[in-house]
Amino acid sequence: xxxxxSKRKRxxxxxxxxFPLTRFVKHELTEYPTPRxxxxxxxxxxxxxxxxxxxxxxxxxxxxxxxxxxAEAFNSVQHIMRDVNYGWLIRYLHSTxxxxxxxxxxxxxxxxxxYGSYRAPRELMxxxxxxxxxxxxxxxxxxxxxxxxxxSYWGAQVITSLFGATPVIGDQIVIWxxxxxxxxDDTLTRFFSLHYLFPFLILMGVVLHLxxxxxxxxxxxxxxxxxxxxxxxxxxxxxxxxxxxxxxxLIVFCSFVFFMPEFFIEPDNNIPANPLQTPAxxxxxxxxxxxxxxxxxxxxxxxxxxxxxLSILIFAAMPFLDRCKVPGGAQYRPIYRVMFxxxxxxxxxxxxxxxxxxxxxxxxxxxxxxxxxxxxxxxLPFTSQWENRLLARKKDLPKEALKLIRDEVEERxxxxxxxxxx
Amino acid sequence: MxxxxxxxxxxxxxxxxxxxxxxxxxxxxxxxxxxxRRGAETVVTVCMNCHSLKYIRYRDLLNxxxxxxxxxxxxxxxxxxxxxxxxxxxxxxxxxxxKVPPDLSLMTAARxxxxxxxxxxLTGFYTDDDGYTNNHVFPGIVMPDVFGYSFAGTKEDQHQxxxxxxxxxxFLQWAAEPNxxxxxxxxxxxxxxxxxLTALLYLWKxxxxxxxxxxxxxxxxxx
Numbered sequence: 001x002x003x004x005x006s007k008r009k010r011x012x013x014x015x016x017x018x019f020p021l022t023r024f025v026k027h028e029l030t031e032y033p034t035p036r037x038x039x040x041x042x043x044x045x046x047x048x049x050x051x052x053x054x055x056x057x058x059x060x061x062x063x064x065x066x067x068x069x070x071a072e073a074f075n076s077v078q079h080i081m082r083d084v085n086y087g088w089l090i091r092y093l094h095s096t097x098x099x100x101x102x103x104x105x106x107x108x109x110x111x112x113x114x115y116g117s118y119r120a121p122r123e124l125m126x127x128x129x130x131x132x133x134x135x136x137x138x139x140x141x142x143x144x145x146x147x148x149x150x151x152s153y154w155g156a157q158v159i160t161s162l163f164g165a166t167p168v169i170g171d172q173i174v175i176w177x178x179x180x181x182x183x184x185d186d187t188l189t190r191f192f193s194l195h196y197l198f199p200f201l202i203l204m205g206v207v208l209h210l211x212x213x214x215x216x217x218x219x220x221x222x223x224x225x226x227x228x229x230x231x232x233x234x235x236x237x238x239x240x241x242x243x244x245x246x247x248x249x250l251i252v253f254c255s256f257v258f259f260m261p262e263f264f265i266e267p268d269n270n271i272p273a274n275p276l277q278t279p280a281x282x283x284x285x286x287x288x289x290x291x292x293x294x295x296x297x298x299x300x301x302x303x304x305x306x307x308x309x310l311s312i313l314i315f316a317a318m319p320f321l322d323r324c325k326v327p328g329g330a331q332y333r334p335i336y337r338v339m340f341x342x343x344x345x346x347x348x349x350x351x352x353x354x355x356x357x358x359x360x361x362x363x364x365x366x367x368x369x370x371x372x373x374x375x376x377x378x379x380l381p382f383t384s385q386w387e388n389r390l391l392a393r394k395k396d397l398p399k400e401a402l403k404l405i406r407d408e409v410e411e412r413x414x415x416x417x418x419x420x421x422x
Numbered sequence: 423m424x425x426x427x428x429x430x431x432x433x434x435x436x437x438x439x440x441x442x443x444x445x446x447x448x449x450x451x452x453x454x455x456x457x458x459r460r461g462a463e464t465v466v467t468v469c470m471n472c473h474s475l476k477y478i479r480y481r482d483l484l485n486x487x488x489x490x491x492x493x494x495x496x497x498x499x500x501x502x503x504x505x506x507x508x509x510x511x512x513x514x515x516x517x518x519x520x521k522v523p524p525d526l527s528l529m530t531a532a533r534x535x536x537x538x539x540x541x542x543x544l545t546g547f548y549t550d551d552d553g554y555t556n557n558h559v560f561p562g563i564v565m566p567d568v569f570g571y572s573f574a575g576t577k578e579d580q581h582q583x584x585x586x587x588x589x590x591x592x593f594l595q596w597a598a599e600p601n602x603x604x605x606x607x608x609x610x611x612x613x614x615x616x617x618x619l620t621a622l623l624y625l626w627k628x629x630x631x632x633x634x635x636x637x638x639x640x641x642x643x644x645x
Contacts (some may be wrong), residue, residue, distance in 0.1 A: 032629075035632055078477045078527070078528075079597070081601070082477060082600060083599070087602045088599070088605060089605070089608075092605075103541065186630055232634060236630050237630060237634065239633060240623070240626055240627045240630050240631075241627055241631075243623050244620065244623040244624050244626075244627045247616060247619055247620030247623045247624075248620055250616050250620075251613060251616045251617060251620060254608075254609065254612050254613060254616060255613065257609070258605055258609025258610075258612060258613070259606065259609055260608065261529065261605070267531065267532050267534050267536070268532070270528040270531040270532035270598075271528070271532045
């Protein structure tokens, strides 16, 4: 017994002389300080990481049986579904996984918005997350072409044609993206290649995201930097909490994979791609619907494309737009809280409108929802400053809380801010 | 954070239904062994005169309990590993109908409520005022009324055709995803396993957090 222990110790020492393994585990896990008051909304970062690993793992196995060839792609997916051992499971994990990945990421973003975690000093985390979102969207979009069904084909046709709105060189860009005048075999092979490459770019992005996280540490529901005694080590407290959350997540995820896998697959995508026959109603995957609705709400093509791009990129402006000096999230900010929920309802409304054929009253609602979407960001500098004044006047916060808030504000923003608050 | 509004919102988002323009017959299809066997017989001896099921092989039919002697009769001189191809060559079909009849392997997966769609289509034939055969589900359909629903004389005949249509729809549902049965079987075990695992993880979590949990609240509480 003693002998094996010392053997282990000796091995550890041998490694530590050459690679900082023990130091790394201590610094990033067993002694990594994590706020004790994190709630379950903080589980979604870990879940996003899990989904990335799952998508890469299932994707690697799918690649062993998939054929990126316009004549064979659809057949090879059926080969996976019918002939490959548990191919159906690998494919359903991957196709449902794409939806789960976005669901997790959207909740992760909503948490960040609700609790104001994008604010100083976590701007780089927010921006790296923004980059990851765009990479994820590109990856999902290109992956959706690979089954080579009707919706795959026409979805790619519609989205790539959007780049044609670019002034002067629009047509050239579209041909460059497709490798042909319309979506075809060349498009499929390049999308396949990039769909395999991008997840590894995402992986690198996640490493940057985590390095930034371990520099600034996790935010927490109170919004203030906790005293040392209010932090607990990540391991074992948050490893077990993350695993428990993972269990809950997997129950929901596997319910879809095993009992409703076709929920996320459009019936039209079970018809092989046919360039001569346009489906009656082309819809993108659900995770693109709000942005698709914004695109359609602007009558001008170029304007629509710009609005859609902005609707994704505008999140990056949050650290500049939010002028509120009150630490913590929407739970301490009456106006921002209302804005948050209005925004969530607005995005869901846009999602519904994106799923419907355009026309009639829905177009009007879509235009209004698009207006609310951008207005939510544009009025934030004003409402957040108004909130500063409002909350400074409020007398019914507990004294301890006020003191904590003031100290924090002073430490972060200096004396002038303190005068604002008083 | 009060999670109720968000949960409701997610529920709403997941409920986005696809508009269905065709009123389909409200029929519950069974996929038991007898249905599959009868459906297989009708599909192979009737539908396959014009349609293919290219992702199904004759061998697959053994797995759903088709009799080996019946299968030999259907196969003729074809191999057990041969796909179920139409008896009408594509160019001949194109000459007669103007198009190749669609492959049926994925028919129920490629339509909204696919099984009910197939059933409703097969029992949707009627004779219009001008004496032409048409279809409620697919107006202007090229396919003839093979089962003769539009000119079935008696209620009994109609009932027989409805049973046939249900068998075909059930069989095509199986054909669209032959592994669906296995999937659900494994799924039940997986969910059971995950529920137990998650319960244990919860207990483990409580144990580890025992010394912390008495104060999970925020450091700054909202009064």
